[in-house]
Amino acid sequence: MPGFRVSADLMDQLVTAASQLVDRKDFGLYVGQHVEPLGNTALKWSIVLSGSPAAALQRMANFSTLIDSRVSVEVQAVGNHHVLERLPPVDLLYRGVDPLYEDFVASGLVALIQNLLPDGARHSAVELTQSKPDDPDPWTACFGENITWSAPTFKVWWDTSLLRQQRVNSNEKLARAHDVLARQQLTAQKAAAWKQRVEWLLIAELRRGAITQKTIAKALKVEVRTLQRNLKAEDTCFQELLTGVRKSHALSQLSYNVPIAQIGSELGYKDPSAFSNAFKLWFGVSPRNYSDAIQVSMP
Structure with missing residues (x-):
């Protein structure tokens, strides 16, 4: 259905319920890589039409709290890299992001941005808040060898030169138009009956x-x-x-x-x-x- 996406809370619960049925510790990785995270929404097209991967990342950060009220995301330039960081929840009552949900978000984010990068290019490193699992192979296959475990916050690093490359099929004018629609859709969803x-x-x-x-x-x-x-x-x-x-x-x-x-x-x-x-x-x-x-x- 055009413009439809379930709430982040519900998606979290659906992924948790499904993981219990299949009994796979890496289930969050699988879902993140195979389920279209933004569906056929205005936000998805806003990101896909962005002039550069860097612009797409910034859009995701700008909309992060509307996508999931538990998540605040910040994008910064650090040296010759750009880093996307999930900031700690402001609400101390929130239980924090569990490994399953972190895997789902991280793998989905990495897959989405990778589709916007030149062929063969990918992120530089990933920092996860969870402890290193007994069998890290599924995470290595998804994120590469450069993974930091038990990090204070969740981060993904990219080479700045890759993110700033202009995309051939971009259209910033249409992307900005979809920004308006995306904000309307997400705001309406948060105010759902x-x-x-x-x-x-x-x-x-x-x-x-x-x-x-x-x-x-x-x-x-x-x-x-x-x-x-x-x-x-x-x-x-x-x-x-x-x-x-x-x-x-x-x-x-x-x-x-x-x-x-x-x-x-x-x-x-x-x-x-x-x-x-x-x-x-x-x-x-x-x-x-x-x-x-x-x-x-x-x-």
Whole structure:
């Protein structure tokens, strides 16, 4: 969908949930290298159309807090290099960037800028805040040999002469036009309806077990009463949204012939009969009858 991107909080949770399923310590690297980090957004085109890689880096720094409120990025010239640094969070309550999320951001950033550099050119060095893993080979394959572990902050270094090279297919006029659209898109996303933000989090948290207003409020960095008040202002409530997400998940899983007991467990029901009763209350039929009807109607 043009202009669509999920929030950084939700992306963090989706990557975390997926990493637990595949059980790979280097999963963040894989996602960062294979998932388009900015989607088909105005910001992506603003960066791609930048006159030089240096201009693209500066744009990313300018938009960093709108992309992710937890992240503040600064680009500086140091000697004959440019360095992008993720500054420590201002909010001391924030837990900091975990290795998985750092890998995801770092590998995605390196891949994005590398696409703007001349053929064969790449960054000079990477500094990661995480400890050196037992098997560093996946990180070496992604970032090269020049990695500093347990650094105070996350940094990526590039040779300044590479970053200042003008790009053949650049168009700064269009890039600036996309800057305006990008700011509008990102600002609108940060002000997204509470209902939508809660639904995104519920979907991401669904398979983790019991979901409470407290866990969702914590993820949104607000008090439970604030969450309740904002949802009430949009004529809904937490339980209504949770039920809606559970309904959608149940129907989707049944259409794929997932065992009923498994679906109930995913939705937080310890007893399969409790899920069956809830499903019948929602739709007027048991999940077994619904599943049978779906299978019969399939071509």
